[in-house]
Amino acid sequence: MAEYERKTKDSKPVLAICYDFDRTLSPDDMQAQGYIQDVGYDVDKFWTESNQFAKAHNMDRNLAYMYKMVEAAKNNFVLSREALANYGSKVKLFNGVEDWFSRVKQYGEEKGITVEHYIISSGLKEMIEGTLMARTGQFEKIYASSFYFDEGGKVKWPSQVINYTTKTQFLFRIQKGFLDINDPDVNKYIKPEDIRIPFRNIVYIGDSDTDIPCMRLVNMNGGHSIGVYNPETKEKEKVYKMIDTNRIRYFAPADYSKDSELDILIKEIINKTASYEILEKRFINNHSEANSFIKPC
Numbered sequence: 001m002a003e004y005e006r007k008t009k010d011s012k013p014v015l016a017i018c019y020d021f022d023r024t025l026s027p028d029d030m031q032a033q034g035y036i037q038d039v040g041y042d043v044d045k046f047w048t049e050s051n052q053f054a055k056a057h058n059m060d061r062n063l064a065y066m067y068k069m070v071e072a073a074k075n076n077f078v079l080s081r082e083a084l085a086n087y088g089s090k091v092k093l094f095n096g097v098e099d100w101f102s103r104v105k106q107y108g109e110e111k112g113i114t115v116e117h118y119i120i121s122s123g124l125k126e127m128i129e130g131t132l133m134a135r136t137g138q139f140e141k142i143y144a145s146s147f148y149f150d151e152g153g154k155v156k157w158p159s160q161v162i163n164y165t166t167k168t169q170f171l172f173r174i175q176k177g178f179l180d181i182n183d184p185d186v187n188k189y190i191k192p193e194d195i196r197i198p199f200r201n202i203v204y205i206g207d208s209d210t211d212i213p214c215m216r217l218v219n220m221n222g223g224h225s226i227g228v229y230n231p232e233t234k235e236k237e238k239v240y241k242m243i244d245t246n247r248i249r250y251f252a253p254a255d256y257s258k259d260s261e262l263d264i265l266i267k268e269i270i271n272k273t274a275s276y277e278i279l280e281k282r283f284i285n286n287h288s289e290a291n292s293f294i295k296p297c
């Protein structure tokens with residue numbers, strides 16, 4: 001039988017914080033911070049051509065940008081995992097991002113909550129893996145588009161492509177602890193009290209339309225969806241629209257430093273989770289005691 005990467009439920013409640021990457025943790029698209037320039041393209045031209053290619057061939061836009069990246073690299077350099085990780089290591093991050101993950105984990109620990117961080121991005125896994133946070137093991141799992149490389153380390157084929165609707169499947173994997181992307185039991189029925197991370201303990205942080213299906217799913221099920229906006233440009237139009245249409249519950253500038261609005265908000269969510277889970281445990285205990293009296297085995 002195939003072995004899949006699974007996490008099991010233990011007595012300590014878990015809060016999963018899921019992040020989009022581009023414009024949520026980083027102020028720009030990851031490909032536009034060195035890669036596109038190095039293959040000799042103007043950034044806007046690259047995206048325009050990539051989106052036109054997608055339209056002309058009925059192709060997923062993410063597959064189209066991956067194709068375009070491979071094609072454009074051909075006469076410039078070998079597109080390897082290392083080359084992509086190297087571009088990822090240079091990606092600019094919003095203020096406070098680098099130490100946010102360990103800081104939030106630590107705060108959760110103090111409140112009796114295990115905090116786990118997950119990336120769900122249409123960007124490239126190999127680039128995210130090059131960031132300091134990934135290299136220091138801050139993420140439980142990175143779900144992102146990725147390439148398959150041949151034995152010589154050269155890019156051969158897309159191995160994953162993640163768009164705005166396929167992003168949602170990862171929330172179900174995280175919820176059940178069935179983290180392997182090929183684990184078919186993601187659709188298995190699990191009793192609500194046995195679910196490892198119920199939706200009420202899922203936080204989704206994103207910036208735009210591509211996050212809407214995830215935000216809506218989390219929100220509808222009692223979790224916490226947060227819209228972030230660039231603290232420098234202060235453009236809030238997207239978050240205003242998202243809160244008006246019930247996609248998010250909160251918005252804040254993408255400033256992850258200590259005592260920022262987002263830092264305070266996440267601590268409030270952890271505090272709420274800690275209190276709620278104490279009551280939930282009491283309810284489950286009372287319920288099972290009553291059950292064993294009413295329906296003895």
Ligand SMILES: [Mg+2]
Binds near residue numbers: 021022024206
């Ligand atoms: Mg984004």
